[in-house]
Amino acid sequence: MSYRIGFIGAGNMSAAILGGMVKQGVAPDRIIASNRSTPKLEALAGEFGIQTTTDNHQAAGADVVVLSVKPQMMKDVCLDLAPHLDHKPTIVTVAAGIPMASYEQWLGRDHAIVRCMPNTPSLVGKGASGLFANAQVTDAQRQRVESMMQAVGITAWVEQEALIDAVIAVAGSAPAYFFLMMEAMIDQGEAMGLDRATARALTLQTAAGAAELAATADVPVDELRRRVMSPGGTTEQAVFSFEADDIRAIVARAMTRCANRAAEMAQEMGN
Numbered sequence: 032m033s034y035r036i037g038f039i040g041a042g043n044m045s046a047a048i049l050g051g052m053v054k055q056g057v058a059p060d061r062i063i064a065s066n067r068s069t070p071k072l073e074a075l076a077g078e079f080g081i082q083t084t085t086d087n088h089q090a091a092g093a094d095v096v097v098l099s100v101k102p103q104m105m106k107d108v109c110l111d112l113a114p115h116l117d118h119k120p121t122i123v124t125v126a127a128g129i130p131m132a133s134y135e136q137w138l139g140r141d142h143a144i145v146r147c148m149p150n151t152p153s154l155v156g157k158g159a160s161g162l163f164a165n166a167q168v169t170d171a172q173r174q175r176v177e178s179m180m181q182a183v184g185i186t187a188w189v190e191q192e193a194l195i196d197a198v199i200a201v202a203g204s205a206p207a208y209f210f211l212m213m214e215a216m217i218d219q220g221e222a223m224g225l226d227r228a229t230a231r232a233l234t235l236q237t238a239a240g241a242a243e244l245a246a247t248a249d250v251p252v253d254e255l256r257r258r259v260m261s262p263g264g265t266t267e268q269a270v271f272s273f274e275a276d277d278i279r280a281i282v283a284r285a286m287t288r289c290a291n292r293a294a295e296m297a298q299e300m301g302n
């Protein structure tokens with residue numbers, strides 16, 4: 032690809048996406064990131080060799096502009112950028128909880144805007160992003176955004192905007208669920224007598240191995256689970272314990288709260 036990409040806001044999510052892009056071979060001089068303060072910019076320039084600026088207008092001069100500030104900052108950032116988008120970039124926003132209608136109000140209705148819900152494993156090329164386009168997005172722009180995000184992982188278009196909140200629950204926020212599980216396992220491995228480094232190494236390798244096996248096996252994940260559960264053996268005691276504690280309901284409640292929060296955030300911002 033040869034177009035230029037500008038990131039507005041150089042925090043965790045921008046670092047994951049642009050860092051993943053550079054690691055996957057995107058030329059760093061095609062990427063510019065802006066941030067209101069300089070320390071993160073210096074770190075990103077040092078690590079990935081991208082261009083940086085404290086002037087959002089400069090980053091917004093790119094062909095694809097990725098809006099990646101916290102949702103609470105988004106309105107002010109968009110209103111400030113609006114007079115500087117006459118070159119009609121493809122606008123991609125990664126913010127949770129801000130509906131398309133708000134961007135169209137702040138930036139103008141004639142802009143091609145994609146709501147993208149990515150996640151931080153983009154940094155290692157294992158991202159998972161949901162995408163929703165407004166009516167102004169052309170097929171060429173769809174392909175451009177898709178290929179941009181596919182440089183750092185897989186993508187899935189949704190045709191109903193409300194499904195972006197489901198993507199937040201399944202992908203955007205979901206790395207944290209797995210990290211939490213790993214934290215708990217490492218702590219318990221240590222409590223059972225392993226040194227922490229060993230508990231960590233075994234936990235992480237098992238998580239990565241299980242994910243890769245699930246992604247490549249020709250059977251569903253429940254069958255893979257059963258293959259570990261020897262009748263009368265050890266694993267089923269752990270699984271029975273999870274089921275007795277209603278892990279499926281626990282997960283469903285957590286994901287529902289996650290998705291509901293996106294709707295609440297929209298309301299809090301008066302959208």
Ligand SMILES: NC(=O)C1=CN([C@@H]2O[C@H](COP(=O)(O)OP(=O)(O)OC[C@H]3O[C@@H](n4cnc5c(N)ncnc54)[C@H](OP(=O)(O)O)[C@@H]3O)[C@@H](O)[C@H]2O)C=CC1
Pocket residue numbers: 039040041042043044045065066067068071087099100101102104108125126127148149150151203204
């Ligand atoms: N983190 C994640 O896993 C995911 C995040 N998202 C979305 O990504 C967006 C960014 O989140 P995240 O990266 O975690 O947040 P961060 O707080 O890490 O990054 C936001 C960045 O925006 C900068 N900023 C704030 N105001 C301005 C401004 N007016 N102009 C320029 N830069 C500004 C901040 O600068 P400073 O350092 O000075 O505060 C900060 O570096 C959010 O909307 C979130 O919903 C989506 C999916 C996953």
Ligand SMILES: O=C(O)[C@@H]1CCC=N1
Pocket residue numbers: 127199203204
């Ligand atoms: O927690 C959040 O609000 C953001 C959106 C998805 C992941 N992080």
